[in-house]
Amino acid sequence: MSETGQALTEQEQLFASLLERLRNGDECHDLEVKRGSSIDISIMETICAFSNEPGMGGGYLILGVARSDDQLFPDYEVVGVDDPDKLQSDLASQCADRFNVAIRPRIWRLAFGGKNVLLVSVSEAQSAEKPVYLKSRGLPRGAFRRIGSSDQTCTEDDVSLLFQGRGHKAYEDSILEDMSLELDISAEAIQSYRQRREHVNPTAPELAWSDNELLFALGSTQRMKDGSFSPTICGLLCFGKDTALRRLAPMARVDYIRVPGRTWIENPDTRFETVEMRGPLLTLIPRVIAAILDDLPRGFSLEDGVFRKEVPLVPDVVIREAVVNALMHRNYRTKQPVQIIRYSNRLEFRNPGCSLKPDDQLGEAGSVNRNEKIAAILHECSLAETKGSGIRVMQELMERANLSSPYFESSRESDSFVLTLLTHHFMDASDIRWLSRFKDHQLSPEEAKALVFLKEFGAISNAAYRDINKVDTFHASSALRRLRNSGILVQKGKGMATYYQGGPEFMASLNLQDSEGLSPNLEGLSPNLEGLSPNLEDLPPELQALVADLGARAKPEASHRAILALCEYQVLSRKQLAHILGRREDTVGDLLKELLDRGELELSFPEVPNHPQQKYRKVSKGARP
Known part of the structure; x- marks a missing residue:
């Protein structure tokens, strides 16, 4: 009334x-x-x-x-x-x-x-x-x-x-007058599109079009007044040669950065390891995905109850979606590269260009594309998920793998987007042991998740609490207030910028964990890839037998067969192979060079042959030239 x-x-x-x-x-x-x-x-x-x-x-x-x-x-x-x-x-x-x-x-x-x-x-x-x-x-x-x-x-x-x-034209439709169709378009990238498109839809009509017709239909060229065609930004990014990209868009690249530990600390005595990758998106994306997957620790799953199958700790589909999301939705007006930073416990994908969807709608059906034509090309090639479903797929697969749900930060102030993936199991045995220190607080399962998140990231906000626990703002506010009032958390900032860090009790628990040898740095990615060398007894029986049969004076062809079998089973470095085979590194290096020259092995860092973390994988039969 x-x-x-x-x-x-x-x-x-x-x-x-x-x-x-x-x-x-x-x-x-x-x-x-x-x-x-x-x-x-x-x-x-x-x-x-x-x-x-x-x-x-x-x-x-x-x-x-x-x-x-x-x-x-x-x-x-x-x-x-x-x-x-x-x-x-x-x-x-x-x-x-x-x-x-x-x-x-x-x-x-x-x-x-x-x-x-x-x-x-x-x-x-x-x-x-x-x-x-x-x-x-x-x-x-x-x-x-x-x-x-x-x-x-x-x-x-x-x-x-x-x-x-x-009907206003987007940035990707801008014409590049300094780019030539004849000199600057990559035939390899066009062929990659055709092969991927044929795999998705063998009867797709565009497969019968000429290269010029195809590029025009995909929005990669525009017709000029004199009837000629001129490449667009979309054409450069999807089909441009490396030389054209270097000349016209030098920052349209991916920097893969390995940082020891959990924090970005500039140390003049210890330079970060960085690999720069550039190329047309249709060939760049698979290379970036392969580089990340090669660098991640891998677990094993039983296949048919007999053989162990090597699997990445982070699902490969999640890595693919993260890479595609960064390159498909980035702001190409901003002269900055995409950065993929590998810490000891997480991967961060940083791209210029905030999300055009509100934060609370991330993961919902539907997509708002900054680069509509680029997105369409990647979808047609099956490099990207069904429109608008990529984030939801990542969330589901990470949770299914018992990993923390992806964490997203979109900043309109800095016009940037950050996706973070934890690379170890969420709420594993060490997390449970650590949480037992707070048993007097009678934490709820949601609050326990929040503390583990805080341990990994160093801070937590209302939005982050909502994201990891799938609750509303009011529920998250009440829980954070309780943790703050109990002294576990300390509030920082005000209003919409409020966030929380660990209080004295929380910080003391981290110090105790380190002193007991349970440092979170040991739980995720090893800062030293060479520390992941498998022992002979860790290999499947058939590989153990193959290596044992070599003897001390094996013929080169027998050693080649062993190396190919090992590199098919797992991507390995020269040092790791020498360790397994019981050979000198320089001897193994000569064998690897022969296999590389024959096209039977490929490098994990092809752009930098002498990369300190170089590894080798067997080339599948279908991929050989």
Whole structure:
């Protein structure tokens, strides 16, 4: 019932439900509150964001409700507005005049607890009207998007995305006048597309097209006024030769960086090992995936109950999706490489270009592509999952492998995206032993997960707690508050930037773990790849017998057969092979060179033959030239 005893109107019922949402949770993607003493710029930014955000349908703005400033966790109260009629008139007038298109919100004046409030409903603008922006600021500074519960200034990529409804060309469609179809397009990359496309769909019509017709249809060239064709950014990135990429897009590469330990510490005496890889995406992506998988520790699974099959600790499909995600969705306007950083306990995939989807929608069906044509090419070649499903696939496979769910960080301020994969089993025996130190706190399973996450990453936020435990904001806030009040966590930052680190008890537990030989550094990736050398007795019986039969004076062909069998079973270094075979490293080096020259072995780091962590794998029959 209303304050007059009448039945609540539809708008009063809506307001009551929105207020309940606020008190049980917080502001969110479609709900914002303001004190509303006047129509200030922050109100206009929220209306602009609601109008622009694709697929959200708009949102609700309430004037006359405020968050209590003395509360860590959200607690909202109705404060009312002094002159609701004037406020309503000012809001309607500014919405009609201050934007590049007139915005017509629906505004209701309501009474609650003896105080007046304004409930404002803003609809999403039509595609042909976007981007909506403040005329006084222009583009891109005057346009806003609704990201989570905040209004974010649009980046150039955001503006390009919003313009697409008007047929605006994306950056990947830019023509490169300094690029030649004859000199700068890789025939190998075109052939790779044809082979992959044929494997996916042997009857695909584009397989019968000429190279020029194919490139034009894929958006990799554009027809000029004189009838000739000129390559685009998309054409350079997907089909350009290495020389063209080096000349025209030197930062469109991948840097694979190995960092000893868990933290990025610049040490002039110990340089990080870095391998730079570049090339057209159709051939670069498989090379990057292979380099990562070769560098990861591997476990074993029984196949048919008899033979052991070598399997990566992180599922190979997850690695593939992480690499494709970084290269397909990166911002190619930004002159920075994609970085893949291998720490002792995790892999970080860092690419320029924040997610164009709100953080709370990552993993949901549907995709928002920064590079639509590049994405289409990779999907058609089956290098990428069904559109919009890549993140969900990674989450499911990591959890199935008893590994922590992937952790995503998207920053609009730095226009960057980071995907982190822990490379050891989540909540393994050492984690359980470590958690026993907190038994007096009676941790819930969700809180235990949060502490293990904090141990690995050094900090945890409300968003991270929600992500690893699949709970809502209110649930995560309550749990973090309990851990903070118990002294396990210490709060850092304020408001939306709040995060938590370990308190004295937490930090003491890490010191005890290290002193007992349970350092997390020993649980994940070994900082020294050579420490993973298998012993002869660790090999399958048939390989043990093959090596034992060599004897001390084996003929070269017998040694070649043994090396090929070992490198088919597991990617190995020269030192590892010498250890297994009981031979000198220089002797094994000569044998490896012969096999490389014959095309029966290939390098794990083909770009750097003398790489200190070089390894060798047997070339499959179908892959030989």
